[in-house]
Every structure is written in structure tokens, then in C-alpha cells.
Amino acid sequence: MKLIGNIKKRFYNWIDARLPANPEIQLRQRNIYILPTRYGWLMLAIILLILIAATNYQNNMGFMAGFVLLAIGALSIFYTYRNLRHLKIRVLKPQAVYAGDNVSLSLEVINSTEQFRASVGFGETKKKTSLIDIPNSDKAYYQESFPAHKRGWFVYPRMAVTSVFPFGIFQVWSWFKSPYKALIYPKPIAPSSPLDAGVNGEEDGSTSVKGSEDFYSVKEYQPGDPLKQVMWKAFARERGILTKEFEDKVGEQQLFSWQSVAHFEKELALSYLCHELIEANSKGIDFGLQMPSKKIDLGKGDKHLYQCLEVLALF
């Protein structure tokens, strides 16, 4: 058993090494494999039985039936092979997810031939596949989800594209690998007590930005200034068009640091940071991340958030 296991492992390693990691895979003769299924063997056994019976009873109709089945079996090789041939599989770029969610693999299957491809199966192994149809000169999409347990890069397993259509006596298959890795962020967990984020956050962070909240000064109207801010009273007194200028005080800004959570267990700490970053982003405040190895300056917006999360994911 162990020997077989070893051989299997070696075989799959060899296969893996052979697999090109291209975003687009063209199925062709050199990467399509074919073997009879168990029903194929069953059919062969039945054909043999029929032929033996036909010989025994000198029954030529029996011979004919047996040979027709044999011919259909042989033709099946072509039929089944044809079902995969010239299909193009394009692996779509994966989206990052949080640990504990499902990371998905999206495929676009392109059939540029004039032939309907029925029941093409995709799956991690040849045996467990889900089937899709790909009409002629058309595309189909396939998505498979994998549970993302750990933060970091998720490496997709080797995938199989198979078909037993039409008669189920032969199975053709090909293996391919996604060239992409999916990024898994830490799982966001709300810390039980607020992180002392403001420790060194607020003291040098009081920069002022022109805004609309606190009155700041009065200036000449310039086209483009919001009408709301025009001093209509002054205008009424014929003092010209003046607009008020306000100032947003961006006091709510946070720099999250590894220091603040370093006393937690590493993964938990990252989860807390992750949660806080998301919270901060949803509040719309400026935030930054200070990790031992890398510092991300203050900023806001989703893009900024993802930048921070990536640092966490790969920490």
C-alpha cells in the first residue's frame, strides 16, 4: 500500500511539474489523456460475453450486435476526446478573501468551435466534478470555492477538466493549474477591549484640512465655490461676493501599530488589527499601519485598506 502511495505521489509530482501555469490553457492532444471508465470495462466484459454466446450458438446476429457495440466503444474514444479538444480554459484573477471565507477559482471556458460541448466536468479530482455545457462558439463560466483556512497566499490545487460524454465508457481529462495565487487576509476579529490606538495617534496628527465644518476665513468668491458658502448677507450689503471658508479638523486619524497588539498571540493579533483597519475604513477616517517590517502611511479608501491588509496577510 505504501509503495503504491509512493508511486502515486511521485506520479502526481511529475504531473505537477509538467503542468504549465498559464492563465490560458488550450486543450489539445498533448495534454488530454484518455482511459476507459469502469463502465467501459463493464461494457467490454458484456461484449465478450455476447461474442462468446454468439460463437457458442453460432448466432450471427449476436456477432453483429457484439461488433456494433465494439465499434461504438471504439468510436467513443473519438467522441469523448472530441468533447474536450480545442477548448480553451482561461483562469480569471482571483479576489482576496478573509480567512474562514471561501476563496473561489473562476474559469472562463471558451469553445470557439462549431461543436456543442456537453457535460464538461471540472473538479479537483477526476472523480468529483461538476458538469457544465459549453454551446458552440460560446463561453461558459465555472466557479469553484475552496475554504480559506489560513491567511497568506492560497495556492490553488491542481484542477482536472474531464468528460465522459456521450456514453460514459471512456473518460478524457486534462490537468491544469491556476497561475494565480489568492491572497487571504487574516480573519477580522473584534478585540475584546479597544486597542489603545490613540497612544501616539493624536499628538502629531492634528493637521488641518480646508473643509466645511469649522469657520476659518472669508475670501473673494471664485467660480466653483459652493453657493451654500456664499455670504449672501454681505452680498446684500453690497460688499461683493464673499464666500466663507471652513476648516475640517481631521482629528480622527489612527495609526495602528503592531506594538499595540504584540502581546497577543500572533494570529489573533493580526485578526484584531485586521478588524480595526476595516472598522477605521468604514468610518472614513485616515489610518495607517505600523508593522515591524513595514510602515504604511496614513491614508483612506478601499485601496489603502487592501494595501494594509495585504501587509497583514503576508506578515
Added chain:
Amino acid sequence: MLIAIQAVVLFPLWFEIPSWITAATIGLLIVKYLTYKFNIKLPSWFLLIFVFSAFIGIFAYFRTISGRDAGVGLICLMYGFKLLESKSYRDATLMLFISFFIMVMAFLFNQSIAMGLYLLLAMLAILSGIVALNSINGIKGLRHLSKLSGVALLQAIPIMLVLFFLFPRLPGPLWAMPDKSQGGTGISDSMSPGDIGSLTTFDDPAFRVKFDSAVPSASEMYWRGMVFSNYDGFTWREGSRSPTRTTNIPSFETRYQYRVQMEPNKSRWLFGLEQLATAPKDTYLFNDFTWRRPKKIINQFNYSAEAVVYDYQGVVLSEFHRSVNLQLPRTGNPKSREWAKTLFAQSRSTEDFIQRILSIINQQQYHYTLTPEVLEEDVVDGFWLGTREGFCEHYAGAFVFMMRAAGVPARVVTGYQGGEYNPYGDFYLIRQSDAHAWTEVWVDNKGWVRVDPTAAIHPSRIEEDLRPRATRRDDWFSDKVVGFDLPQGFLQKLQMRWDAIKSFWDDSLMSYGQDEQHDWLSKLGIHSNQWRYLGYGLVVTLLLSSLLFGLWLLRKSIKRDPVEKYYELLKQKLMKQGVSIPEHYGPQAIIELLDKRYPQLHEKYSIAIKFYIGIRYKKETDDESWFKRFKAQVKTL
């Protein structure tokens, strides 16, 4: 769907298996349908009981569970049962594949063309079922599925034919089969009044004959089967007889050569045109000039033979044979015995005696009818001197009886007489209804002379339906024979054509076997190592055809969408202009690329590309005309 397929597959077998099994399988189908419809789950003990009772039933009925009939019955039951418990893909697939075998079982009973066609249909149904199992939509695309399987079947047939003719065949049964099959219709191994008459209603073919030489006239076509020399007062049976060696028979001269294609008659005798001499392969010639196979003929059987004329000059009938052919029961039919002795005393010779009796049959009120009065005792007396009506076995039996009573060795011969010519297949068809009985009388220096007393009956006293047949007999009274030609209607021609096709089917296809394979290989000049050549032929033709076929099949899939073709062409033209288009760029991206980097090309190419976008991505476009314009655009570039 599965239920329907199973019904289709089992249908031909329903006529062959015992009726209770038929009923059980139909019952199973109905049960399955009901459980499926009302979503009932059958308890497993029910299934168990069923399997158990099926075995018991089969055993009680056949007293065995092996052998053809019992085996078929059992398999049918199990097959029906399998459907009952199938739920998963695995079960269903298994059932469908087993269906193929069930289907072939039907061939054991019937190998006719109709059966072949029907089973082609059944095969189509099974294949469609398999395809349905393997596709997402299940049976919804039934038409598409059956088209797919139909195409597969059509493509498989030429391959089947190659295999059929080239595949090396083995002789005979691989193992002895217990076969207690009932005798088929046909001539039986004894003759009592009414036996042959009952055959006249059977129009089944007995055998077909093709002549390689000149064709004898219909009145000469006496197909000899059996000779009966033992009479117990009611039934004629075969007497003492033994296989003979060719050295023991008189010298002979060949007259006709012919080939016979015999329907399985489930008995051992062969029929041959009189007189019979050298026996066909694996067949014995008996000393009463009949042929006998070592085994029952259960399959179509072909043989060639020749009809001969024996030269009996100087041949003397041995004492033993004389006594065999003079045997009569010690008592019974006293009047006929007396009558015969009296007439013989008046005759000048044996031949004169024969002629006198025939004249009496011809001129007195002797009738030829299928429905004579039934006689229980002294049947010869009752028939010859009483009712004077009967069928050929009455006449032949009575005739031989009187010959023997007068001391002339004589015997009854049964077989077939005549034959219907089929111009489309150039063969003669001999039907069961052509069964006949006639006699042979020993005349010194002439040997065994065939005398057909039935042929002497005056045509006016022959039952009307029987006339056409009777006119074909030995014409002892040829001047008085009236011809009754059936109108050659359209239907009859059709019938003949159909029979010619059937003959081809049976002759060339169903009886193809080791011998035939050997024959045509020998004709090609391959006498030894035939298997090896067959192997070569098989491998070469299969490789070649699969190569061609594979190429053709796969080529079809490469055939591209014309729009795509021109789009590719357009891209190539762009490449030639020095534009490098990344692989993943869509048409819109190409336009943008051209706009940015190759403004001089943009103007020229963008229109065509826009056409392409229009055809491909806009919903409602007049594809035909758009494509034409797109094509023109690309061409002018």
C-alpha cells in the same frame, strides 16, 4: 425513461419465455412505474422475497437454472428486478449496459430481418438512455440525444461489417448445451395418416435451393428426406438401416448440382434431390439413400450436393433388404391383401402391376383431400376399398402395403416435392407445405423406381386448393394434367422480392461462419495460415479506417465560425502592418490601441472591427448582411 427502455428491450423476449415470467416482468415494470410516480420506497425485505421467489419459480418450472431457456427466464426476471431497485447513476448505467446483453438473448430465438431492425431500434433507445445519463439535462434533449446515438450507430455499422467478415470464427458450440427444445415444424420421423396433411397449412420455408447446373423440371423435384420401411398397421417408421460407404452403392452419374440453405428443423435429416449419393460434409449417407447429420440442426445450415442417376443394371436386392421391404404386420387389412394378390396375378410384370394400380387411382373415384374420414382399424382396407379419399400419406402407405402384399419390395419415402422459383434471388423456395410422401418399388434391373401414387389422382378429384401443388408431381398421366397458373399479381411479386432479400439475409449474413470464411479466403488464394491473414486484414483495415475516421471526425470540430475566421484574418493583416496585438486584447481594445499608437491605421481598420463588434455583441442585428459587409471590409484591407 429506463422503464420504457426496458420494455423495448424485453418486448421480443416476451413471446419466447414462459408466460408467467412475461407477466412477472411486466408486473415489475408497472410496480416500478407506480413507485416512481407516487414516490414510494419499497422495503428491502420485499425485494429479497422477490429474488428468492424468482429463483424458486425458475427452478420449479425448468427443474434447472442453467441452460438456455431457464437462463433467459432467470436473467429476464433479474433484469426487471434490477430496475426496481436502481436509484443511482451507477445502478442505471449498469442496467443499461446489461440491456445490451438481454437484447442479444432475443437473437437466440429469432434471427429474422425484422428482429434485426427492431433490435437496432432497441439499441438506439439504450444508447440514448446512456447519453441522457451522462448529460446535464437528462432526458430533456431527447431528440438531440437520439440523434447523437443514431449517428454513432450509423458510424459503427461499417466497422461492424469489417469485424463481422474478418473476425476469425470458431467452429460449433464451445460447450455442450442442454437443449431440450421441442421439435420444430416439419416432417417427423414417422408417418401415420394425417401427419403430412397437417403440414400443408405451414407456409414456413423449409429450405432454399440454388442450382449450379441445369434446373430439373418442377415435376422432377422430389426432395428426399426419410425412408420408412417398417409398418405396424397404422404408422410407418424407419426400418433397419445403416450408414453406408460409397463402395457399397451402385455406380452413378451426376445430373444436377445444387446448394441448399436449410432452415433449422431441429432434427438430424437433410433433404436432397433424388437420387442422393455422396453426402455433404459431416453427414452420413445411409443405405436407403438418405442423409443424416450427427447432430440436430439448430442453426441455419448450408450444404451443396448433387443429384445422381443410379445404374441398377445387374444389381440384386440382398435377401436382408428384400425381407425388410416386404415386412407387413401379420394380420390386418385382409381385403386389401387379397385384392392386391389377385391383381398381381393378373399382371404381366411388376411394372404392369404398378401401372394397373395407378390407372385404378386415376380412373376410379379416388379423391385427394386434406379432410378425409378418420379411420381407426384396418386403415388400408378402409381407405382403399372404402372411403377412397385421403392425402399423400394415405396413398403412399396403401400403395406400399399392396405392393408388399403382392410380394414386391416397396417402401415409403417422405420429403418435399416441388419448389417455388424466385426470380429475384434465383433460387427455389421449398416450404413446409410442400411436404409430401411417395413410394419406391424395387423392379429388377431398374432398381428402386419412384412411384408417386398421389400424382395419379385425376385432377378433377383433387381438392381445389391443392391443385397447383398436385400439378407439379410426376406426370404419369401427363396428357390429362390441367395447368393451374396462379395470376402473377403485384403482391406475389412483392412477396418474392421480400423472400429474395430474406434469402440473402439468411444465406449470406446469418449463416456466415467458419466455413464461409474459409471459402472466400481460399478463393483469394490463402489456404494456410488463414488466421494470421485475417489478423493482418483486421488490423490493417481497422487502423486505416480509424485513422481516416478519426481525422474526419476531428476535422469537423476544427471547422471554424466564418466570422471568427475573418476576424483572425483581420488581425493577421494588422500584425503584418507591424502592430503587435497582445493575446488577450478584445476588439474594442484593439481599436483603442490603434487610435493611440497607429492613427493612420485606425481610420482604415476601425470600421471593420466595429462591424465585428456589431455582429458579435449586439443582440439584434441582421447577421447575414452584416457578415457580408464585414467580409467585404476585411477583404479590401
